[in-house]
Amino acid sequence: MTSLIRYLLWILVPAIIFLFVYFFVGTTKEKEDIKWGVTFSQKQISFLKLDSKETFSALINDLGFKRVKIAVYWDLIELEKDSYDFEELDWQLNEAKKNDVEVILSIGMRVPRWPECHIPNWAEGLSKEQQQSHILDMLETIVLRYKDYPNIIGWQVENENFVKFGTCPWKDENFFKKEIELVKSLDNNHPIIVTDSGELSFWIKSSQINADIVGVTTYRKVWSSELNMYVSYPLSPLFYERRMNIVNNVFEKEVIGTELQAEPWCKDSIENATLEEQAQTMNLDQFKKNVSFAKKTGIKTFYFWGGEWWYYMKTINNDDSIWNEVKKILK
Secondary structure, three states, rough: HHHHHHHHHHHHHHHHHHHHHHOOOOOOOOOOOEEEEEEEEEHHHHHHOHHHHHHHHHHHHHHHOOEEEEOOHHHHHEOOOOOOOOOHHHHHHHHHHHOOOOEEEEEEOOOOOOOEEEEOOOOOOOOOHHHHHHHHHHHHHHHHHHHOOOOEEEEEEEOOOOOOOOEOOOOOOHHHHHHHHHHHHHHHOEEEEEEEOOOOOOOHHHOOOOEEEEEEEOOOEEEEEEEEEEEEOOHHHHHHHHHHHHHHHOOEEEEEEEEEOOOOOOOOOOOOOHHHOOOOOOOOOHHHHHHHHHHHOOOOOEEEEOOHHHHHHHHOOOOOOHHHHHHHHHO
């Protein structure tokens, strides 16, 4: 063994041990001062064959959510080139306003729900450059329309842009930065949120982007197509807290939970899964465990992922167990 290799080992081994201890050794305590919100997806509503207005109203009136993150789908609001349909989104924002509900709008080509990238039929055959030009036009139209709504509290630009997941025609980090700069130039009164995987990332890239808040996912039990089985992530709340501390102290940015798993992640889909299979990744017991996990991360704001499914279970399958548990949490 050469002296150089010995020297490197003297440096690397202690560094690896330190990082392992820092991120994985220790415990955290539950905190009760969490701000709870819920995500809302028009596509998930259609997928579960629910009524959009009825479900949205139930989430904010019956459950009492005061924070909602709404996904704005390009292929739903611009079905035809340069022709926008904001009727549904206008209604949601007006309902939110009437009920003092704070709203984050998730905007861009890549926003939550499969297949992640939601491109109108008329834009699918366009070149990358042409699509990007239309995306910028779409962002400008949305931001200018809603930036003065009193209940808007932030913009999530794209969704998990650094994560390899979903079906998208291209990936362009420089364009992502351009989108953020455009939104900033149009509205400097509301923060911009970029999102990342809570399970597969250290959040460094997302923290380096010129945005204000880093949003992260929190999934606990999912179907793995690579392993062809259901798996539980072997991560502790401490791992989240330590990464959050780095983002807070080094990059001086807030971390929020933008997707706290509260619905099944099935092999095929919820629609094609039996209730027994859905329960493998989400039931009342798993829901309580996920909430307890979230409370131990040190993150102070979480948006539940699955409100549409709770209502589906309550109204279609006569199971209101999670619905009623959420009521208890929000009291």
